[in-house]
Amino acid sequence: MSPPVFIGGEIYRHSSYGSRHPLSIPRVSTAMDLCRAMGWLDGAVYCDGPMASVAELARFHDPAFIDAVWAAEAAQRVDPATGARFNLGRIDNPIFPEMYRRPATSAGAALLAADRLAEGPGVVYSPASGTHHARRDRASGFCYFNAPVLGILRLLDRGFRRVLYVDLDAHHGDGVEEAFAGDGRVLTISVHEDNRWPFTGKVEDRAGGTARNLPVPQGFNDSEMAYVMDHAVLPLGRAFAPEALVIQTGADALAEDPLSRLELSNHALWDAVRALVPLAPHLLVVGGGGYNPWTVGRCWAGIWAILSGHDPCGTPTPEAEDILRALTWHRAAGRNPPEHWFTTFADTPRPGPVRDAVKRVVEEVLRAP
Numbered sequence: 001m002s003p004p005v006f007i008g009g010e011i012y013r014h015s016s017y018g019s020r021h022p023l024s025i026p027r028v029s030t031a032m033d034l035c036r037a038m039g040w041l042d043g044a045v046y047c048d049g050p051m052a053s054v055a056e057l058a059r060f061h062d063p064a065f066i067d068a069v070w071a072a073e074a075a076q077r078v079d080p081a082t083g084a085r086f087n088l089g090r091i092d093n094p095i096f097p098e099m100y101r102r103p104a105t106s107a108g109a110a111l112l113a114a115d116r117l118a119e120g121p122g123v124v125y126s127p128a129s130g131t132h133h134a135r136r137d138r139a140s141g142f143c144y145f146n147a148p149v150l151g152i153l154r155l156l157d158r159g160f161r162r163v164l165y166v167d168l169d170a171h172h173g174d175g176v177e178e179a180f181a182g183d184g185r186v187l188t189i190s191v192h193e194d195n196r197w198p199f200t201g202k203v204e205d206r207a208g209g210t211a212r213n214l215p216v217p218q219g220f221n222d223s224e225m226a227y228v229m230d231h232a233v234l235p236l237g238r239a240f241a242p243e244a245l246v247i248q249t250g251a252d253a254l255a256e257d258p259l260s261r262l263e264l265s266n267h268a269l270w271d272a273v274r275a276l277v278p279l280a281p282h283l284l285v286v287g288g289g290g291y292n293p294w295t296v297g298r299c300w301a302g303i304w305a306i307l308s309g310h311d312p313c314g315t316p317t318p319e320a321e322d323i324l325r326a327l328t329w330h331r332a333a334g335r336n337p338p339e340h341w342f343t344t345f346a347d348t349p350r351p352g353p354v355r356d357a358v359k360r361v362v363e364e365v366l367r368a369p
Contacts, residue, residue, distance in 0.1 A: 001120070001121045001122055001123075001281075002119075002120060002121075002122045003044070003045050003308075004045060004122070004124070004125060004304075004307045004308045005045055005046075005047065005113075005116060005122070005123070005124045005125070006032075006035070006041055006045055006046045006047075006125050006126075006304060007046075007047055007048070007049045007109040007112060007113060007124060007125065007126040007128075007129075008028055008031075008032045008046065008047075008048065008049065008126075008128070009048045009049045009105055009109070009128065010029075010048070011098060011101060011102055011105050012026070012027070012029050012102065012128055013026065013028075013029040015098040015102050016096065017094055017096050017142065018094050018096055019330070020330075021094060021142075022142070022258070022259060022291040023142055023291070024330070025291065025292075025293040025296075025327075025329060026293060026297075027127070027287070027290060027293065027296050027297065027300070028127050028128045028287070028300075030296070030297035030301075030323065030327065031287075031296075031297050031300035031301045032046075033323050034297055034298070034301040034316075034320050034323055034324070034345075035301050035304050035305075037316075037317055037320035037323055038301070038305070038310070038316065038317055038320055040301075040304060040305055040308055040310050041304065041308075047112075049105050049106070049109030049112060049126065049128065050108040050111075050112060051101060051104045051105045052104045052105070052108035052111055052145070052150070054066055054070075056108070056111055056150070057104065057107060057145055057150070059150060059153050059154075059157075060136060060146060060149050060150050060153060061134075061136055061137070061145060061146075062137035065086050065136070065137045065138065066145075068082050068085075068088060069086070069088065069099060069100045069103075069144055069145075070100045072088055072089065072095055072099060072100070073095075073097070073098070073099045073100035073101065074100075076095055076097070077089075078095060086137065086138050086139060087138040087139045087140060088139055092139075092140075092141060092142055093139035093140070093141075093142065093143075093144065099144060100144075103131060103134075103143070103144040103145040103147070104145060105128070106126075106128040106129050106131055106145070107129070107131075107145045107146075107147045107150045107151075109126040109129050109147070110126060110129040110147040110148065110150050110151030110154070110284070110286065111150060111151060113126050113129070113151060113284045114151045114152075114154035114158060115154065117155065117244060117282040117283075117284060118155070118158035118160075118282075121281035121282055122282065122283070123277075123283045123284075123285070123307050124283070124284050124285070125285045125286075125303065125304055125307055126147075126284065126285070126286050126287075127249075127286065127287035127300045127303075127304075128147070128286075128287060129147035129148065129151060129284075129286040129287065130147065130148065130169070130248045130249070130250060130286040130287040130288030130289075131144070131146055131147045131148070131288075132146065132148050132167060132169065132173040132174070132175050132176050132248055132250075133146075133171070133173075133174060133198065134146035134149075134175050135175055135178065136179070140174075140175065140198070141171065141197070141198060143175065146175045146179065147286065148165065148173075148175075148176050148246060148248060148286060149175065149176055149180075151246060151284060151286075152165060152176070152179075152180070152186060152246060155244050155246075155282075155284075156185055156186075160185075160243045160244045160282070161185055161243060162185060162186075162187075162241060162242045162243050162244075163187075163242055163243070163244045163246065164186075164187050164189070164237050164240055164242035164244070164246070164279065164280065165180075165187070165188045165189070165245075165248070166189045166190075166191075166233060166237065166245070166246070166247050166248065166276060167188065167189065167190040167191065167192070167248040167250075167288075168191055168247065168248060168250060168253065168269060168272055169190075169192060169248055169249075169250025169252060169253065169288040169289045170196065170252040170253040170257070170259065170260035170262055170289060171192055171193070171196060171198065171250070171252065171259075171260075171289060172190050172192040172196075172198060172200050172201030172213065172215075173188060173190040173192070173201070173248060174198050174200045174201065176188055176248075177190065177200075177201070177205075177207050177211045177213075178207070180207075180210055180211075181207035181208050181211065182207065182208035182209070182210055183210055184209070184210060186210060187211070187212070187236070187237075187240045187242070188207070188210065189211075189212045189213075189214070189233055189236055189237070190211070190212075190213050190214065191214045191216060191225075191228055191233065192214070192215060192216070192253075193215070193216060193218065193220070193253070193260050193261065193262055194215035194216060194217055194218075195215075196260060196261075201213040201215055202215060203215055203361050203364045203365055204364070206369060209369065212232075212236055212365050214228055214232060214361050214362070214365055215361060216228065216262070216357075216358055216361060217355065217357045217358065218261040218262065219261065219262070219263050219352075220253070220262040220263060220264065221263050221264065221268075221350050221351060221352035222264060222268040222271075222350045222351050222352070223351045223352050223353070223354055224352070224354050224355065224358045225264055225268040225269075225271075225272060226268070226271065227354045227358060227359075227362070228358065228361075228362060229271075229272050229276075230275075231362050231366075232361075232362045232365050232366060233272075233276075234275060234276070235366070236365075236366075237279045238279065242280040243280060243281070243282060244282040244283070244284070245276065245277075245279050245280035245284070246283075246284045246285075246286065247273060247276055247284070247286070248286050248287075248288045249269055249273065249285060249286065249299075249300070249303055250288025250289035250290055251266070251269065251287070251288070251289065251290030251292075251299040251300065252288070252289030252290050252291060252296075253268075253269070254266060254269070254290075254292070254295045254296075254299060254347070255347075255350060256292050256295045256333065257289075257290065257291055257292050257295060257296075258291055258292065258331060258333075259289065259291050260289075263350055263352075264350060265346075265347035265348060266295070266298060266299040266302055266345075266346065266347045267346065267347060267349050268349075268350070269299060270299075270302055270303065270306055270312060273285065273303055273306055273307070274306055277307075285303060285307060287300055292329065292331075292333070293327045293328075293334075294324060294327060294337060294341040294342075295341075295347075297323075297324070297327070298324070298344075298345040298346075298347075301345060302345050302346070305345075312345050312346060313344075313345065313346040314345075315343070315344065316342075316343065316344065316345060321342055321343060324341060324342045325342050
């Protein structure tokens with residue numbers, strides 16, 4: 001097996017959806033910088049993601065939609081009719097300087113990852129490629145092009161016959177589920193907060209037999225995540241027997257994130273990734289949500305540590321601590337961040353009781369159709 005590969009890019013460093021948008025914060029660049037500062041990432045395993053071509057994007061997306069995103073970036077505006085048709089220029093999907101190039105690069109990274117995995121067993125990490133809400137013909141939920149869908153389609157095109165997609169984001173992986181509904185080659189499993197936008201992914205939703213959804217209650221803790229993994233996600237994954245696995249690791253399920261009401265520590269996501277890795281010899285790990293710059297940067301750096309054989313619980317180097325102390329955040333929590341956001345990557349674990357609501361979701365998702 002070849003060494004794990006990290007696909008990143010400098011386009012994410014200074015790109016922002018706007019000063020008041022949740023994606024005003026640096027995420028991919030923070031994870032890259034932290035990994036380098038820890039000595040976990042060097043040129044032998046790192047590469048920049050290429051920008052997907054129009055033809056590559058059109059493997060899933062409507063050409064008219066692709067053209068509209070490109071034109072909106074070029075003009076830095078969109079007319080009302082086009083905005084309404086493609087959901088562009090709205091609060092969640094604003095006009096910003098890299099609104100075509102940034103998601104096209106995220107998609108290109110997923111395509112490159114799939115091509116690398118087609119060459120043989122291995123692990124590829126692309127934290128920018130978790131844009132799981134975008135639809136064929138419209139932007140949705142901060143996502144313009146659906147990198148996970150494009151990556152999975154490339155895996156299928158390269159000969160993989162069974163691909164498992166596991167989504168750990170606080171928000172339902174609706175765009176991926178919809179793209180592969182009824183396609184027996186792909187099983188999508190999503191663990192997400194119940195009654196949270198986009199208000200899809202109910203436990204009874206199986207997308208023609210190709211999806212399993214685990215909507216979990218507010219306050220979802222580390223013990224409950226371990227229970228869901230052990231009793232539902234891992235058994236379902238093993239039964240599917242995938243040749244390739246895609247894990248979406250949105251960090252917005254962590255307790256300090258402003259866009260969910262879940263209570264996980266980053267240990268819960270790290271443990272979930274560790275448990276999932278053995279399910280398939282070809283593994284693509286992508287990012288996703290995450291709107292607190294410290295929690296998402298520390299979490300995603302820790303995921304790369306796990307994939308590349310390092311300990312994410314070690315003390316940050318002085319250089320890594322400097323990176324964390326230099327971050328800023330306009331929300332109230334950013335005015336006086338706790339010291340441990342600077343001095344450790346690992347959160348304090350957040351165990352708790354496994355509530356009946358979680359057990360019922362597990363029982364229902366395992367129920368035969």
